Amino acid sequence: MRIVFAGTPETALPSLDALVASRHDVVGVVTRPDARRGRGRTLAPSPVAERAVEHGIEVLKPERATDPDFLQRLRALEPACCPVVAYGALLRREALDVPEYGWVNLHFSVLPAWRGAAPVQRSIMAGDEVTGATVFSLVEELDAGPVLGAVTERIRDDDTAGTLLDRLSLEGARLLVDALDHIEVGDIAAVRQPEDGVSHAAKLTTQDAHVDWSRPSFAVDRQVRGCTPAPGAWTELDGLRLKVAPVTVTGDDTLAPGHVAVTKREVRVGTATTDVVLTEVQPHGKRPMAAADWARGTNLAEGAVLT
Structure with missing residues (x-):
């Protein structure tokens, strides 16, 4: 044919x-x-x-x-x-x-x-x-x-x-x-x-990819993965955009939505339910990097909040 x-x-x-x-x-x-x-x-x-x-x-x-x-x-x-x-x-x-x-x-x-x-x-x-x-x-x-x-x-x-x-x-x-x-x-x-x-x-917009930390961790996880690779999920820290790669959902509820906790090995962010762990991020104007490396280099202040 x-x-x-x-x-x-x-x-x-x-x-x-x-x-x-x-x-x-x-x-x-x-x-x-x-x-x-x-x-x-x-x-x-x-x-x-x-x-x-x-x-x-x-x-x-x-x-x-x-x-x-x-x-x-x-x-x-x-x-x-x-x-x-x-x-x-x-x-x-x-x-x-x-x-x-x-x-x-x-x-x-x-x-x-x-x-x-x-x-x-x-x-x-x-x-x-x-x-x-x-x-x-x-x-x-x-x-x-x-x-x-x-x-x-x-x-x-x-x-x-x-x-x-x-x-x-x-x-x-x-x-x-x-x-x-x-x-x-x-x-x-x-x-x-x-x-x-x-x-x-509908076609995804940049706003669709703005992570809403006030939602349950399952929804945050799905939002980020649905926006990967394009248009790319993102959040803000002190008014500067931070791109976010797929996260890992935990079973712990220790942080308020958007609040960040940094240890030597991981960076956690609170949601409406359990915390999620950031895997890779990309600060504005820079290359993607491991979230733990970014946190150390940024010297995040205690009580930092992603919005």
């Missing part, structure tokens, strides 16, 4: 690689235009664009998916189906109607839970025990199309958004190829999403 793949970030690479290795013919790739990246802010292609070039696949980079030149080229490629993974732009009816079997999206949650831009992060931060990936037929309403298949994945105690998304991207790639195999054969039917159980996963 002739397909055109749409995706942009590294998360989409396992799916692109799996499709190239499959029986399907990837005749084109659609991705976001080159963007400025790194300290030099130089224009660079997306990870998907770079991988497509490595595979010798034509790359399309429309500013908008409604651009006439893009739509003309998409029609000329004659895809039977267009799989999508984290493309990052809305697809309107003009594009959706091009392939015979439509556009098929891989989304990193078990729909209808966590529709939107940050399903993995929001799932962790909400305290979910299980998440997964869903392949569904794309419609104009956000992540609301009928489901073609899903897999589930337990959220581990040490998962960050980064580690969980890495696993889901691999599992999801296999699911996506399997769905396309069945679409080609014609022995799969899309199932309408239930109307109950819908939740929304």
Whole structure:
């Protein structure tokens, strides 16, 4: 089956690689235009664009998916189906109607839970025990199309958004190829999403990553891990921002929320329930470092409070 793949970030690479290795013919790739990246802010292609070039696949980079030149080229490629993974732009009816079997999206949650831009992060931060990936037929309403298949994945105690998304991207790639195999054969039917159980996963803001020490330690732990690696959890000490890596929850309730206690081996912070231990921090303008090293170098005053 002739397909055109749409995706942009590294998360989409396992799916692109799996499709190239499959029986399907990837005749084109659609991705976001080159963007400025790194300290030099130089224009660079997306990870998907770079991988497509490595595979010798034509790359399309429309500013908008409604651009006439893009739509003309998409029609000329004659895809039977267009799989999508984290493309990052809305697809309107003009594009959706091009392939015979439509556009098929891989989304990193078990729909209808966590529709939107940050399903993995929001799932962790909400305290979910299980998440997964869903392949569904794309419609104009956000992540609301009928489901073609899903897999589930337990959220581990040490998962960050980064580690969980890495696993889901691999599992999801296999699911996506399997769905396309069945679409080609014609022995799969899309199932309408239930109307109950819908939740929304808005893109994380910097404020979402501001650690709230007045919450229970479980919630603090999940907030930090859900914001790792991006946008990165943070707190403040004396008005200066301090980035915080995933913490360790203890069974001790010895400190008031936000209050810090330093020993030779660890740095503890109080929450609404039990204390947590900081593992790694990054002071403003400096490199990440072990929390104990930071505390010694900062010479924290007794009674210091993170806000």
